[in-house]
Amino acid sequence: MNKPTTLLERLDRSEALFRRTGHYQGLKKLRVHDADPLRFEAFHSRILSTIIAVRETMKYIASSPAIRDFEEFVIGLYTPEGDAIALSTGIMVHVHTLSEFIKFMIRNGYENDPKIRPGDIFENNESWAGGVHTPDVMTCIPVFHDGELIAWIGSVSHELESGTYEGPGMTVFSPDRFGEGLHISAEKVGEDDHFRADYLLRLKMNLRNSNWWRLDDKAKLSGCLMIREALYKIIGQFGLDYYRQGTRELIEEGRRNFIKRVKTTMVPGTYRGMTMPVHRRSHLEFTHPLAKSDFIDLVPNEMTITAEGHIELDFEGATSWSFHPFNCAVGPMNGGFWITLTQLLNYDGRVNDGAYLAVKQYLPEGSIVNTNYAGAATSLAWWTLIPIFAQVWRMFGISWYARGFIEEIIMSTPTCIAGVSGFDQYGEQHGFQNFEMAAESCGARAVADGLDCGSAIWNSEGIQGDAEVWEMTGPNVYLGRSFVRDHHAVGRYRGGVAWESLWVVRGSRLVNVTLSASGAHNGGVFHKGLFGGYPAPGWKCIWVRGSNLAAIIASDGKVPSSINETERMLRDGTLTAQEWYCGPLNTWSPSLADGDLFGVNYNGGCGYGDPLERAHAAIERDLANGLITETHARKVYGYAKTPAATEAKRARMRKRRLAESVPASQWWNEERKRAAAGDIGRIAAQTFARSAELSDKLRDRYLEFWKLKEFPYTETGNVDFHTKAPTGFYYPKSPQKQHKKSA
Amino acid sequence: MKEQAKSTRDLTRALLRRELAWPDLFRLMRDPKSDNRFDEMLAVLQEQVPWKETILMPLGENLFIVAKGGRAIVKTMAGAELCAWNENWKMKCRVIVRRTVADLKKVFAAEHLTIDPALVEIREWMCPASGMLLDVDCVPPTYPVEVDFTPDLKAFYETWLGRELPVQL
Numbered sequence: 070m071n072k073p074t075t076l077l078e079r080l081d082r083s084e085a086l087f088r089r090t091g092h093y094q095g096l097k098k099l100r101v102h103d104a105d106p107l108r109f110e111a112f113h114s115r116i117l118s119t120i121i122a123v124r125e126t127m128k129y130i131a132s133s134p135a136i137r138d139f140e141e142f143v144i145g146l147y148t149p150e151g152d153a154i155a156l157s158t159g160i161m162v163h164v165h166t167l168s169e170f171i172k173f174m175i176r177n178g179y180e181n182d183p184k185i186r187p188g189d190i191f192e193n194n195e196s197w198a199g200g201v202h203t204p205d206v207m208t209c210i211p212v213f214h215d216g217e218l219i220a221w222i223g224s225v226s227h228e229l230e231s232g233t234y235e236g237p238g239m240t241v242f243s244p245d246r247f248g249e250g251l252h253i254s255a256e257k258v259g260e261d262d263h264f265r266a267d268y269l270l271r272l273k274m275n276l277r278n279s280n281w282w283r284l285d286d287k288a289k290l291s292g293c294l295m296i297r298e299a300l301y302k303i304i305g306q307f308g309l310d311y312y313r314q315g316t317r318e319l320i321e322e323g324r325r326n327f328i329k330r331v332k333t334t335m336v337p338g339t340y341r342g343m344t345m346p347v348h349r350r351s352h353l354e355f356t357h358p359l360a361k362s363d364f365i366d367l368v369p370n371e372m373t374i375t376a377e378g379h380i381e382l383d384f385e386g387a388t389s390w391s392f393h394p395f396n397c398a399v400g401p402m403n404g405g406f407w408i409t410l411t412q413l414l415n416y417d418g419r420v421n422d423g424a425y426l427a428v429k430q431y432l433p434e435g436s437i438v439n440t441n442y443a444g445a446a447t448s449l450a451w452w453t454l455i456p457i458f459a460q461v462w463r464m465f466g467i468s469w470y471a472r473g474f475i476e477e478i479i480m481s482t483p484t485c486i487a488g489v490s491g492f493d494q495y496g497e498q499h500g501f502q503n504f505e506m507a508a509e510s511c512g513a514r515a516v517a518d519g520l521d522c523g524s525a526i527w528n529s530e531g532i533q534g535d536a537e538v539w540e541m542t543g544p545n546v547y548l549g550r551s552f553v554r555d556h557h558a559v560g561r562y563r564g565g566v567a568w569e570s571l572w573v574v575r576g577s578r579l580v581n582v583t584l585s586a587s588g589a590h591n592g593g594v595f596h597k598g599l600f601g602g603y604p605a606p607g608w609k610c611i612w613v614r615g616s617n618l619a620a621i622i623a624s625d626g627k628v629p630s631s632i633n634e635t636e637r638m639l640r641d642g643t644l645t646a647q648e649w650y651c652g653p654l655n656t657w658s659p660s661l662a663d664g665d666l667f668g669v670n671y672n673g674g675c676g677y678g679d680p681l682e683r684a685h686a687a688i689e690r691d692l693a694n695g696l697i698t699e700t701h702a703r704k705v706y707g708y709a710k711t712p713a714a715t716e717a718k719r720a721r722m723r724k725r726r727l728a729e730s731v732p733a734s735q736w737w738n739e740e741r742k743r744a745a746a747g748d749i750g751r752i753a754a755q756t757f758a759r760s761a762e763l764s765d766k767l768r769d770r771y772l773e774f775w776k777l778k779e780f781p782y783t784e785t786g787n788v789d790f791h792t793k794a795p796t797g798f799y800y801p802k803s804p805q806k807q808h809k810k811s812a
Numbered sequence: 813m814k815e816q817a818k819s820t821r822d823l824t825r826a827l828l829r830r831e832l833a834w835p836d837l838f839r840l841m842r843d844p845k846s847d848n849r850f851d852e853m854l855a856v857l858q859e860q861v862p863w864k865e866t867i868l869m870p871l872g873e874n875l876f877i878v879a880k881g882g883r884a885i886v887k888t889m890a891g892a893e894l895c896a897w898n899e900n901w902k903m904k905c906r907v908i909v910r911r912t913v914a915d916l917k918k919v920f921a922a923e924h925l926t927i928d929p930a931l932v933e934i935r936e937w938m939c940p941a942s943g944m945l946l947d948v949d950c951v952p953p954t955y956p957v958e959v960d961f962t963p964d965l966k967a968f969y970e971t972w973l974g975r976e977l978p979v980q981l
Contacts, residue, residue, distance in 0.1 A: 332972055333845050336869070338963035345952060347931055365931060365952065376967035467961045471869050473853030476827060476840045516830060516837055555921035561873070567924075592928025594950045600872040601945035603919065603934075607926030633923060653926035678873045679945035684830075701921050723943030730906035730938060733957075737903065740954065749953040750930045756952055767956075774956035 076175045076185070076218065080150040093152075093321040093426055101314050102322065112307055112315050116155045117418055119299040120144060124157035127292040132284030133229055138538050139507045140530040141227035142285075144292045146300070146316075147171055149218050153422040154316045160225065160528040161411040162201065162404035165425055167223035169199025169400050169801050170207050173255050176799040183257045187213040190259030190290060192268075194231075196447040197800040198255040199400040203231040203448055204238035204502075206253065206282065208289040210262075212297050214309060220316075222296045224289035229501035229542075232276045233448065235657065236490020236500030240448045241583045242353065242657055244360035244392035249448035251275045262294060277490070277500045323415070323423020328378040330414055331427070336471040340372040340464040344456035345756070347593035348393055352654055359788055360392040365593070365756040366437045368457055369767055372464050382406065382461065383431040385806050386767035388759040389787065390440035394448035397438045399801040401447055405454035406430060408527050409461050413477075432803035434794070436763055439803055441794035449585075451527070455484050456588035459512070459526065459674070460596040467599070470515065480512025480519065480564070480674050481526045483595040485586035485608055487570070487669040491660070494544040494576030503539055503570075505550075505671075507531030510565025512674025513558070513602060518687070519565035519674050521552060521696070544577035545667075549630030553670065555701040560602030560676025561683050566696045567605060569632050571668035573618060574661050582667045584610035585655035589672045592653050602676030611635055612658040613666040615647030632668045680705050681719045685712040737775075744771070747781025757782035824852040828860070850973070863891050868979065869963055874944050875901070877965070884965065884979045890942035897965065897981075902937045902957050905946060910934040911953065 073079040086095035102109040135141045143159035151171030153164045170193045193207045194200045209223040233240040234248035258268040272279040304312050349363040369386040390396040415424040432439035459481030466478035493499035511519035525531045536547050549571040558564030574580050588595040589608040611632045629635040636651040638644035688708045691697040702708035707719035761768040768780050865878040874889035877897045884897035894904035911929050935949040969977040
């Protein structure tokens with residue numbers, strides 16, 4: 070094989086070597102590692118400590134609360150071919166999305182035009198180029214040594230405002246990409262280590278508040294430049310040949326360690342799960358005609374751990390993409406999978422692309438997990454990704470239980486969010502999403518309750534942020550920020566207790582809020598629990614326009630401090646309003662102003678094990694902390710005053726379960742009539758039809774399970790909208806399974 | 813509990829019984845994973861169950877694949893023998909299906925309940941011998957019943973553990 074000269078040739082060669090040998094860059098032996106393991110460790114430590122230290126410095130350069138306060142960013146080092154070598158702490162989703170971005174540039178001929186030169190700065194938030202959604206902005210620089218490109222350094226920050234239709238960084242209601250804000254589609258945005266003036270002007274013109282984005286860009290560029298300088302010193306110490314070989318060996322070692330960890334802690338086999346976020350639009354007064362529908366994005370998920378220790382995810386049976394911003398492309402799905410791997414399996418110091426070489430995803434083309442409409446919006450791809458990969462966490466837990474590593478089992482976190490736009494308290498045009506949900510309540514573990522106020526799966530560094538910071542960020546003042554009693558997923562170990570925030574608009578004449586939740590809104594559930602654990606009871610939000618709050622305050626009356634209290638006061642007339650909504654529907658408020666209210670519930674993750682096995686002491690601890698009422702504890706946990714009385718009550722409850730239940734075969738016989746008729750309501754029926762439109766898999770399973778000849782679901786409810794996948798450029802693709810319906 | 817004073821099997825037993833204090837649990841999470849854990853866990857599970865069949869693999873809290881008469885079957889903690897190891901054990905359970913708001917209010921706090929039973933059905937699968945809850949599904953109405961896990965027992969025992977699988981599949 071001739072020595073490759075271009076980046077494209079190098080990338081092709083690297084992939085060919087992996088296909089042929091099964092080893093990254095064909096490395097059957099780890100030469101520099103084996104020659105001196107301690108030196109190899111020192112080499113890795115120098116790289117990793119540099120990257121992590123630089124990330125800490127970047128926080129003090131950045132502008133937005135997204136980076137300064139809840140740390141929604143990451144920085145990392147990549148090979149010339151775009152493979153991740155080492156990453157900082159932070160939002161790990163972007164280990165691989167940055168990789169896709171670099172490969173997008175290489176495969177689309179950027180070496181020839183717009184050319185890749187020393188000092189260039191490239192930026193991307195385009196899902197067709199590996200990005201997740203418009204607010205996740207990637208900044209990337211090439212590193213040259215004696216005229217040769219030897220590395221890439223990339224950083225990603227989440228921007229709270231990205232020029233969307235509604236105002237906050239992620240749109241909830243835009244039907245397509247044309248409302249999801251400013252796209253930077255893998256573009257050269259700077260030269261000579263400086264952002265171009267025309268790029269900065271573009272930001273100023275296309276964003277409501279460009280200061281956050283522009284100053285965060287500068288923080289990311291500074292971070293990249295700091296790492297570049299440090300890299301030259303590391304190469305000076307170890308030599309360029311060592312650097313080249315050592316970084317490749319780090320990735321191959323990462324691949325081997327990943328497989329070893331799978332084989333040490335898991336069990337080969339087939340794992341099954343499903344998520345079903347519910348979306349509703351028909352209640353909205355203003356929405357695009359194409360988007361005005363109610364439906365379920367059903368995503369069956371089969372995970373195979375192969376005898377070789379590889380992990381494969383198959384989403385065959387998923388329903389189609391649609392006119393909403395919850396669509397996923399291959400980049401977002403790879404990012405979501407990556408989070409799962411880094412948090413659960415690849416969590417030691419060697420976070421690199423090696424693990425990615427031992428996993429595979431089958432993402433059906435045209436489905437919600439792999440849209441093929443060029444105009445599809447992915448702005449809130451997270452509302453699909455988070456339930457899906459939380460469900461994968463659950464399946465990992467099944468595997469660890471089977472192998473005996475129950476201390477590893479952990480379930481994940483839904484994400485609920487409030488977006489605010491309009492004018493801020495300084496009279497400026499404004500938009501942001503409040504990221505306090507970064508500390509949403511986790512799902513249960515197998516050895517402990519879920520954290521009540523923990524960290525998000527997608528950013529283990531993430532925190533709630535100080536209330537005072539959020540009050541400075543937007544025209545909103547907290548009336549309440551507290552746990553919600555009796556609101557958690559029950560189980561032997563319960564999910565984290567929900568918490569909620571209630572705000573009053575303060576200092577603004579015009580505010581619109583968007584309120585939504587991943588998986589749990591619109592009457593849906595996040596996903597099922599483990600081994601008898603339940604999901605949480607559901608999500609809700611509130612907005613109140615034209616209230617008498619000012620009069621209540623003036624008369625020294627009781628000010629509401631929670632969503633349910635506000636609703637009670639509205640119903641009993643203590644609090645009056647011109648209009649209000651409190652409930653589970655994702656919502657875009659009418660124009661609110663000074664003194665109006667809005668609030669959001671932060672739903673917790675799922676429960677673990679039969680609730681009747683919950684420790685008596687754990688129930689009493691929750692009672693003492695005010696997290697559960699005695700009434701609810703009696704109902705769901707069989708609680709009585711003493712352990713013996715509790716056990717006696719539980720024995721009676723188990724008997725009652727047996728009396729109330731029926732044999733599954735009896736239920737099947739009765740339910741089969743409904744399954745044959747398809748008499749399940751329009752939304753659920755259309756969900757099955759939409760799955761069958763793309764794939765026979767779920768349809769076949771349905772017919773087999775119910776022993777039917779005819780699938781009763783034919784009406785999809787889809788609008789007559791046909792389009793082609795993007796053409797004219799390379800973009801990340803997914804392998805396809807054969808079960809797909811033939812044309 | 814001082815780890816040094818305990819054998820690893822004692823540690824595994826304490827883990828299964830949820831008797832470990834947080835520092836011990838935390839250490840267990842951080843330490844390299846023991847190659848013996850699977851065998852130790854099977855041994856302590858075997859101490860705990862009220863029957864004699866050899867456990868081949870736990871499928872979940874209170875649910876096991878066990879060897880019986882040279883075959884692998886699914887058995888509950890309370891002793892109900894449900895089906896062959898790779899069949900749909902849920903269809904041998906008893907079930908409560910919650911598909912109205914009134915049904916859901918029996919297991920959720922009424923003031924917080926927003927799950928829409930027209931879209932999401934809660935199916936509670938329980939051991940026919942004890943009434944112990946084995947799994948809870950949340951699915952659209954008429955969604956086919958599936959088990960969450962079918963292990964590749966042969967690959968696991970023979971390729972990963974390097975030993976003979978003591979049953980015929």
